[in-house]
Amino acid sequence: MKGNNMKIYIFDNSEALFERLSSFYIKEIKSNPSLKLGLATGGTPVPLYAKLVADHKLNGTSYQNVKTFNLDEYIGINENHEQSYRTFMNSNLFNHIDIKMSNTNIPRGNTKDNYEEIRIYNKILEENVIDIQLLGIGTNGHIGFNEPDSQFDSKTRIVSLSKETRYSNERFFKSIDEVPTHAITMGIGSIMNAKKIILVATGNNKASIIKKMIEENITKNVPASILQTHDDVVIYLDKEAASLLSVK
Numbered sequence: 001m002k003g004n005n006m007k008i009y010i011f012d013n014s015e016a017l018f019e020r021l022s023s024f025y026i027k028e029i030k031s032n033p034s035l036k037l038g039l040a041t042g043g044t045p046v047p048l049y050a051k052l053v054a055d056h057k058l059n060g061t062s063y064q065n066v067k068t069f070n071l072d073e074y075i076g077i078n079e080n081h082e083q084s085y086r087t088f089m090n091s092n093l094f095n096h097i098d099i100k101m102s103n104t105n106i107p108r109g110n111t112k113d114n115y116e117e118i119r120i121y122n123k124i125l126e127e128n129v130i131d132i133q134l135l136g137i138g139t140n141g142h143i144g145f146n147e148p149d150s151q152f153d154s155k156t157r158i159v160s161l162s163k164e165t166r167y168s169n170e171r172f173f174k175s176i177d178e179v180p181t182h183a184i185t186m187g188i189g190s191i192m193n194a195k196k197i198i199l200v201a202t203g204n205n206k207a208s209i210i211k212k213m214i215e216e217n218i219t220k221n222v223p224a225s226i227l228q229t230h231d232d233v234v235i236y237l238d239k240e241a242a243s244l245l246s247v248k
């Protein structure tokens with residue numbers, strides 16, 4: 001059942017969705033220039049980042065004092081690999097705004113000691129309460145790389161990627177063999193610590209998991225369903241992703 005505090009916005013198309021979402025972010029950044037933003041990767045947030053870059057170039061909205069914290073990174077590929085999430089964030093956002101790179105936090109998947117990296121990232125997340133956490137959602141309900149059966153109180157850790165997740169990310173690699181099998185991810189417990197969570201989903205392929213996440217029981221089998229218990233969740237959907245919802 002829909003969480004009491006979930007707000008759902010449904011848009012005719014993704015252009016209208018990202019116009020409204022980017023306006024929200026720009027207003028928040030202007031009213032709190034030291035905002036702490038949890039950021040996501042994947043295909044969904046790309047139009048948001050493009051609109052934030054366009055606004056920065058046109059209107060000079062400053063990110064000088066903004067800090068960012070990304071959800072996840074692949075294990076075993078270098079930060080400068082074309083498909084690393086560091087490369088994704090730099091090329092989609094960070095290289096085009098005036099954010100200080102030292103204020104952008106992404107877990108590293110290529111260190112000599114993954115457990116030291118986990119400790120470092122957990123410490124960063126303990127020292128910084130995220131104001132607004134942006135989420136996409138995998139077709140199996142994963143948030144970040146918290147796959148089905150992840151503990152709801154989990155913290156940063158190394159996870160093995162499900163077959164469904166690897167195949168859905170194959171589009172970014174030359175072949176399935178090149179898709180990493182493991183990732184380092186912010187845990188669900190850390191995600192739920194954010195003051196506000198914004199989840200974005202577009203396209204028919206997300207309709208079924210959006211219905212499960214919002215209208216069905218909270219279950220570890222659908223990690224995103226735990227968001228029903230958070231006190232400030234806003235869900236932005238295009239009409240395709242919302243097409244199976246009974247509550248509109």
Ligand SMILES: O=P(O)(O)OC[C@H]1O[C@](O)(CO)[C@@H](O)[C@@H]1O
Nearest residue numbers: 041042043044136137138144165
């Ligand atoms: O937005 P997309 O490309 O559908 O990806 C959905 C989810 O899958 C991931 O890319 C990880 O596989 C997440 O980062 C993202 O939220």
